[in-house]
Amino acid sequence: EVHLLESGGGLGQPGGSLRLSCTASGFTFSDYAMSWVRQAPGKGLEWVSAISGSGGSTSYADSVKGRFTISRDNSRNTLYLQLNSLRVEDTAVYYCAKERAPGIAVAGTLDYWGQGALVTVSS
Amino acid sequence: EIVLTQSPGTLSLSPGERATLSCRASQSVSSYLAWYQQKPGQAPRLLIYDASNRATGIPVRFSGSGSGTDFTLTISSLEPEDFAIYYCQQRSNWPRTFGQGTKVEIK
Numbered sequence: 001e002v003h004l005l006e007s008g009g010g011l012g013q014p015g016g017s018l019r020l021s022c023t024a025s026g027f028t029f030s031d032y033a034m035s036w037v038r039q040a041p042g043k044g045l046e047w048v049s050a051i052s053g054s055g056g057s058t059s060y061a062d063s064v065k066g067r068f069t070i071s072r073d074n075s076r077n078t079l080y081l082q083l084n085s086l087r088v089e090d091t092a093v094y095y096c097a098k099e100r101a102p103g104i105a106v107a108g109t110l111d112y113w114g115q116g117a118l119v120t121v122s123s
Numbered sequence: 124e125i126v127l128t129q130s131p132g133t134l135s136l137s138p139g140e141r142a143t144l145s146c147r148a149s150q151s152v153s154s155y156l157a158w159y160q161q162k163p164g165q166a167p168r169l170l171i172y173d174a175s176n177r178a179t180g181i182p183v184r185f186s187g188s189g190s191g192t193d194f195t196l197t198i199s200s201l202e203p204e205d206f207a208i209y210y211c212q213q214r215s216n217w218p219r220t221f222g223q224g225t226k227v228e229i230k
Binding site (some may be wrong): 035037044061108113 | 155157160161166167168169172173178179210211212213217218219220221222223
């Protein structure tokens with residue numbers, strides 16, 4: 001059974017940093033692209049970033065480009081999102097999600113999601 | 124960026140009724156469109172991918188159709204557990220984008 005578990009959320013200050021982790025199980029992690037999707041309180045979904053199975057290809061939404069960094073450690077079955085230069089508008093639940101099909105370089109369809117990690121940016 | 128516009132914003136229906144949800148793209152996304160269901164406090168769940176393919180374990184009452192710029196999600200007969208928010212999402216271009224959602228509520 002596929003399982004994704006996020007950790008590392010919490011309160012961050014404007015201009016500060018946080019790191020999110022997502023531990024995966026139940027599938028061959030390195031075969032699948034992974035993504036981070038966020039949802040501000042009471043709002044819709046925003047695709048933040050994606051990374052290929054090897055980690056060699058990454059993509060970012062314009063809203064986070066240059067501030068957030070996605071990475072993965074396939075030996076630990078773990079996905080990361082480093083959030084720097086935090087802004088109030090980064091406040092959201094951040095979901096880790098798995099690409100549906102193996103071998104896809106840039107994730108496009110997400111078939112399993114974690115329960116989410118809440119990031120609150122406030123002074 | 125491809126903008127996805129969902130309609131209606133809210134759909135008020137009774138259990139057993141048919142639900143028809145629309146998603147329109149600002150430019151063609153071919154068949155690269157998915158539908159997700161989200162209930163309060165839960166992560167989204169994949170229902171349909173590539174416009175018309177049901178994801179694993181999704182009941183047959185859920186169906187998707189369309190191509191290009193116009194897509195439809197149909198729930199043939201609403202069950203109590205189907206009242207939720209539904210999002211469409213395209214994978215034709217980066218950034219991947221979602222529609223703003225359609226809420227299906229109990230009438």
